Amino acid sequence: MTRYNHPTRILVALDCIIFGFDGEFLKLLLIKRNFEPEKGKWSLMGGFLNEEEDLEVAAARILYELTGLRDIYVEQLQTFGKVDRDPVERTVSVGFFALINIDDHDPEAVKAHNAYWISLNDIPELIFDHAKMVELARERLRYKAALHPLGFELMPEKFTIPQLQKLYEAIYGMTLDRRNFSRKLLSTGLLIDTGEKNENSATKKATLYKLNREKYQDKFHEFWNFMPDTFLI
Amino acid sequence: MTRYNHPTRILVALDCIIFGFDGEFLKLLLIKRNFEPEKGKWSLMGGFLNEEEDLEVAAARILYELTGLRDIYVEQLQTFGKVDRDPVERTVSVGFFALINIDDHDPEAVKAHNAYWISLNDIPELIFDHAKMVELARERLRYKAALHPLGFELMPEKFTIPQLQKLYEAIYGMTLDRRNFSRKLLSTGLLIDTGEKNENSATKKATLYKLNREKYQDKFHEFWNFMPDTFLI
């Protein structure tokens, strides 16, 4: 079998930055490592690329292994390739950015990997360059969520507008005007009124909406404007 | 020396999508391969990642080798990792997106690599998945140039507003209103009037501007709006 005449073949790893939202805080699914290397420390969920496996397939495999979920929102973040990023051996790692509904994950799988949902405000020290990956993923979320209706990926099937507003306020660390936010969202035509109300409320029950999936697919790449003009990245 | 107990180490390649603008057309720097594999066919400029070399350093090395330029605009595009993307051997390739002033490149280096500037309208068939890389890079350029003052990277040191408008029209394949474009650009405060005029003109000579580099650095990541609101990706 023919091969290239180049000496350097390298381990290719994948690391997944997995976001969730519990109604109040933005969270990441992190692993308290009960295996080597760096046993006992915190890290992202990762794995190695196999010989006969597409890169995206490997990412889906690793995400499924930890969360029990398929067909979730995943995009490539960036590839990290500093020589010394992994002290064990030269490794290039492709970072993947995932958004899931925090209620959908399989608790068994998460527990089996010794993984926990950690608020973005309380991220512990992470191994290797994982902190840099998290920071970049956070910027990417802030960037894209301002322009595209990304936030729905973090919501349950049915949700209220105030819940969605809380998500945006968590992403950007700022408060938003209730009335303008609601109008902006409804004007996108992305919301379908389910006719139901949120029963978990001590006051006026908010309307439960679901996502208009067809329109969401069609218009996802258009530029929208989910944040006030006064907001700057 | 300790190593990971994983069997698959893979060649890591880099491929560079290099954009230039000649005043009329957007162009790519492509290679007519006079070496194996796929000798005689067209491809992007690429190379392999070395053992003791950071990924970004490798990209800069490859770009320097072809153009003779350092400190140009480079960003990671995406990593391509289909199993069969390279028929010679399993190879993962990191795509890099570069913007250069077409007049600055070293013609000797370009000639030595048998490279040519090809208009984006006339891209020939490319090897492997390079056509996909080009398409993605093109989308990235269209995306970012609408939001950030990226276009200046493709301009010479001194340029006129009509020249810049021609660039945007080439990127998006549409005509723009002269007067609104000019106002929008000037209102950013990114342009410094050099006091000189473009002498290569048969009619009224346009003002030559240069980029306000400090402001450009500071404000690059803010959201701007260089395209009409009616424009959708």
Added chain:
DNA sequence: CCAAAAGTGTTTCCCATACACCCATGG
């Protein structure tokens, strides 16, 4: 009846758009 949260309405003001007009230059 009251407090807290959800929903709807209104006014104002800025800015993007779509125009028209004037200026400079070479032939």
Added chain:
DNA sequence: CCATGGGTGTATGGGAAACACTTTTGG
């Protein structure tokens, strides 16, 4: 003096932002 392209001015409309008010619910 005229054709071509560069530069400046202006009216208008839509939409974002900043507000006030009403409605629903549980206690």
